[in-house]
Amino acid sequence: MLYLLRKIMFPFSLIYALVVYLRNFLYDTGVFTSKSYKTPTICVGNLSVGGTGKTPMTEFLIRMLQGKRVAILSRGYRRKSKGFMLATPKSGVLDLGDEPYQMFRKFPHVSIAVDGDRREGIEQLETLVGPDVILLDDAFQHRRVKPSFSILLTAFNQLYVDDWYLPTGNLRDAKKEAHRADVIIVTKCPKDLPVSERERIRKKIKPKPNQVVLFASLSYAETFSDGAGMVLEYNGLTDKKVALVTGIAAPEPLVMHLKSQGVVFEHLKFGDHHHFTESEIQQFSAYDIILTTEKDFVRLAGQVDGLYFLEIAHQFNDDDKAVLKKAIANLV
Numbered sequence: 001m002l003y004l005l006r007k008i009m010f011p012f013s014l015i016y017a018l019v020v021y022l023r024n025f026l027y028d029t030g031v032f033t034s035k036s037y038k039t040p041t042i043c044v045g046n047l048s049v050g051g052t053g054k055t056p057m058t059e060f061l062i063r064m065l066q067g068k069r070v071a072i073l074s075r076g077y078r079r080k081s082k083g084f085m086l087a088t089p090k091s092g093v094l095d096l097g098d099e100p101y102q103m104f105r106k107f108p109h110v111s112i113a114v115d116g117d118r119r120e121g122i123e124q125l126e127t128l129v130g131p132d133v134i135l136l137d138d139a140f141q142h143r144r145v146k147p148s149f150s151i152l153l154t155a156f157n158q159l160y161v162d163d164w165y166l167p168t169g170n171l172r173d174a175k176k177e178a179h180r181a182d183v184i185i186v187t188k189c190p191k192d193l194p195v196s197e198r199e200r201i202r203k204k205i206k207p208k209p210n211q212v213v214l215f216a217s218l219s220y221a222e223t224f225s226d227g228a229g230m231v232l233e234y235n236g237l238t239d240k241k242v243a244l245v246t247g248i249a250a251p252e253p254l255v256m257h258l259k260s261q262g263v264v265f266e267h268l269k270f271g272d273h274h275h276f277t278e279s280e281i282q283q284f285s286a287y288d289i290i291l292t293t294e295k296d297f298v299r300l301a302g303q304v305d306g307l308y309f310l311e312i313a314h315q316f317n318d319d320d321k322a323v324l325k326k327a328i329a330n331l332v
Contacts, residue, residue, distance in 0.1 A: 006168045007168065009167040009168055010168045012167055013164060013166060013168040014165075016165050016166050016167070020165065020173060020174050021174060027143045032144075033144075034145060035144065035145060035146060036145075036148070037122050037123075037126065037134075037145075038126070039122070039125075039131060039132075040133045040148045040332050041133070041134045041136055041145065041147040041149070042134070042135050042147060042149045042151065042331070043136040043139045043140055043147035043149070043150040043151065044057050044061070044135060044136065044137055044138070044139070044140075044151050044153070045136075045138050045139050045140025045141065045151070045152060045153070046138075046140060046152060046154060047140065047141075047160045047163075047171055047174075047175065047177060048158070048160060048163060048169075048171055048172060049166065049170050049172050049249065050248075050249030050250065050272050051155055051158070051170075051248075052153035052155045052187050053153060053155075053187045053188065053216075054099075054137060054153060055099045055102065055103065055137070055295065056218075056312055056313055056314050057185070057187070057216075058072060058103065058135055058137050059103060059106065059313065060313065060314050061135055062110055062135070064324070064325060065328065068131075068132040068133055068332055069111075069129070069130070069132040069133075070110050070111070070131060070133055070134075071110065071113065071125045071129050071134045071135070072100070072103060072135045073113050073114070073115065073118065073122060073125060073134055073136055073137065073139075074096075074099065074112075074114050074137040074138065075097075075114060075115065075116045075118075075138065076096050076100050076114030076115075077097050077098075077099070077138075077273055078097055078098075078275070079094060079095060079096055079097040079100075079114060080094040081094070081095045083120075084113065084114070084115040084117075084121055084124045085113065085115070086111065086112070086113045086125075086128060086129075087100065087101075087104045087111075087114075091104065093299055096114050097114060097273075098273060098295050098298050098299050099137070100114050100137070101298050102294055102295055102298050105227075105298065111125065111129045111131060113125055118136065118142050118144060118145045119144055119145060122134060122145065132332055133331070133332045140173070140177075141172060141173045149183075149327070149328070149331050150180055150181045150182050150183075151181065151182070151183045151184075151185060152178055152181035152183070152184045152185070153187050154184065154185070154187070155186075155188045155250065156187065156188045156190070156201075156215075157188065159186070159201070159204065159205070160175055160178065161204055161205055161206075178205070179208055179211075181211060182210070182212075182327065183211070183213075183214060183327060184205060184207060184211060184212070184213045184214070185215070185314075185324075186205075186213065186215045186216070187216050187218075188216075188218055188250075188253055189215045189216060190217065191217045191315075193215055193217070198213075198215055201215075212323060214316065214323060214324060215317075215320060216314040216316050217314075217315050218253055218257075218313070218314065218315070219312065219313045219314070219315040220254075220257050220310055220312055221311040224291060224308035224310050225308060225311065226308050227297060227309070232289070234261050234262070237263055237265075237289060240288040240289050241286070241287045241288045241289070242264065242265040242266070242287060242288065242290075242291060243265060243266050243268050243286075243287040243290050243291070244265045244266070244267045244268065244292070245284065245300070246268070246269055246270065246292065246293055246296060247270040247274035247276070247299070248272055248293055248295060248296065249272040251267070251269060251293070254310070254312070255267060258291070263291075266287075268283075268284075274296075276299060276303075281300070281304060284304050285304075287306070288306055289306045290304050290305075290307045291308055291310065292307065292308070293309060293312075294310075294312070296309070
């Protein structure tokens with residue numbers, strides 16, 4: 001049904017494509033201006049709507065930049081607050097949005113800020129924090145800021161070169177805008193991706209001479225966490241009534257991973273960044289264990305018994321990791 005509806009909406013995708021083209025044309029010709037900043041800024045983004053692993057990539061960069069004074073700027077999608085907000089111990093998930101709050105819980109030493117106006121957010125961070133580097137989360141299409149370095153993500157099973165504009169496809173920006181990226185990372189790849197497959201994808205992407213294409217797979221934690229120091233082993237799920245609750249754009253890799261580990265569960269799938277209602281939360285009580293993603297966990301914590309999340313991270317081979325590390329080191 002959804003597939004058919006998307007096909008019917010094709011004329012609207014042409015209108016959307018025209019708007020995107022005109023907007024980029026106005027920036028390319030200088031009618032609209034992009035602003036650079038003295039603080040090095042690293043943009044992490046994509047051309048599609050979600051599902052490429054932007055938050056795990058931002059977390060990967062935080063770890064890579066250990067020893068530097070790092071700040072993160074996000075728009076804080078679906079937060080209840082307005083304007084610029086710098087995270088403090090009193091901040092909650094509704095103040096920051098789920099992904100910024102997730103990172104704030106994991107990296108309390110990092111300055112986390114949210115602001116829909118990226119220029120205003122950067123200027124506030126420079127004044128209040130004075131960071132060595134600012135990571136711009138989900139900012140590739142925000143051209144009012146010209147980042148020092150751009151990382152473009154695209155999922156292995158849905159490369160941007162094979163996609164189409166919203167609402168028929170998932171593209172929110174033009175494919176040709178990939179030329180603005182310094183690094184293109186193909187995420188969610190199968191482990192041990194053959195060299196021949198890497199080369200096939202590179203040829204399909206057709207990177208510019210100044211661009212590099214890297215490949216990353218997802219790595220899952222060996223145990224589930226309740227966020228308070230308690231862990232749950234996979235064998236602890238035996239003979240339990242288990243539900244997997246997801247409110248993310250692309251839960252399929254997690255579903256496949258759990259099945260590969262022999263976990264028997266019922267998948268309760270919700271839309272990306274879903275705000276769970278009281279009645280939905282009450283339904284979860286029918287299960288012994290609720291498994292979820294880290295992003296969903298921060299929205300459900302304290303409201304659901306038996307709640308555990310599985311942490312994920314991007315994993316590169318040694319060569320690709322070295323290339324990315326060198327590029328970042330040259331910047332900061």
